[in-house]
Amino acid sequence: MADKKAVPLGGVIPEGGTADGYSTGGWRKLRPVLNKEKCTNCLICWVMCPDSAVITEDGKMIGFDLEHCKGCGICAMECPDKVKAIKMEEEAD
């Protein structure tokens, strides 16, 4: 029998950077919301985000890539106590 669907051997994904094309944003229950007034641009959130979903421009934190942000809340947790510029809000609200 011929292969019904030609799939790469052993489940190899034969190119790099493919996670970019996989929208994980749909898994999100909580959405991070940035308070620009409070943010000091320390970029701790950018370092800690496991999905590289914190967007920066010219060394400044400007928001979230909601196509990939899974809503884990790590950024909100890691944002320094004195600042607390990120709030997690229910997607449903």
Add this chain to the structure above:
Amino acid sequence: MAITMTKGQAGLTGNSAIAYAMKQINPDVCPAYPITPSTAVIEEFASYVADGAVTTELITVESEHSAMSACIGAAAAGARVMTATSSQGLALMWEMLYIASGMRLPIILTDVNRALSAPINIHCDHSDSMGARDSGWIQLYSETVQEAYDNLIQAVRIAEDETVQLPVMVCLDGFITSHAIENITLLSDEEVQGFVGEYNAKTTLLDIDHPVTMGAMSLPENYIDFKFQQSEAIARSKDTVLKVAEDFEKRFGRKYGLFEGYRLEDAEIAIVILNSAAGTTKVAVDELRKKGLKAGLLRPRLFRPFPFKELAEALKDKKAIAVLDRADSMNGFGGPVFNELRSALYDVPKRPKVVSRIYGLGGRDYKVKDAIAVFEELKTIAETGMVDTLQKYITI
């Protein structure tokens, strides 16, 4: 360890022969965790590494689970990888065995067959490799030290064949074969290197110009397609096993097939049995032949994939067959080889009677008289066409 050869022959234990074959193959990576009775394989191979006789990276790990994990990582990086284990060690590798085969990594593992606990036992039976029979590994069984040595060298070619790309397990009997000295014919390093050739993995994690992801998740939309592909590959690996054996014979003169038949062609009754116990059975066959009984033996060499057509063809005219398993499936219905062989014979027009006999668990001796007793039972079954006991333990 220095090996002295006289006219190309050397007296070696099974473990020494396996370690020597590994030295001659000179794999890129060998992650290992020693366990009785396969310890000496790694012990002697470690000496070759320490002496600079090989360029292998020996990775000493903290468990067999880690050993197989390291094998997978190294193979994914494009290395030729080998390891050895036994019993609980193989059991601890379980989870990773399926990952190795599913990722289509041609890892070579020597399993020196030993019983699984409990009770704790260090001696031979096949419950370890039989437990791994559905893990997607090709399994070759070896009767003698010579065959174990030859199988290991052939395993490299089988595993790495373009149409296969699957891991291979070479099994030999703990203590009986692993620790007994046998006079065997060794190949030269050049012959082994010429036979196995250089390994060039198609995709490797270290090829940064062509980045890939390996071991990714695959959900209902394609998991079954990967499994279908894997299933086809192991089924057709049977042809590769034969092709590689043919080339081995052409170069070195020793002939191997999917199974060995001993006085089988004109036999009316036959024992089917794996590994070293086949030698004992052959003595029984010879004794009974002298008395005019048409006894024969079939010893499967390849168990995974299961060569059901070829085995059925070889056994179709027999009147009665006993499949002797050195492992119990604990299913209330005989051993694993029995179940598969009996199923393979289902489509034969004049189905032979097939019974299951479980023997030698935990290293219990299997003697010529045990084989003779089975043949005598088979003789009665052949004469009467009646099976009294379908399955039972012998050597107890």
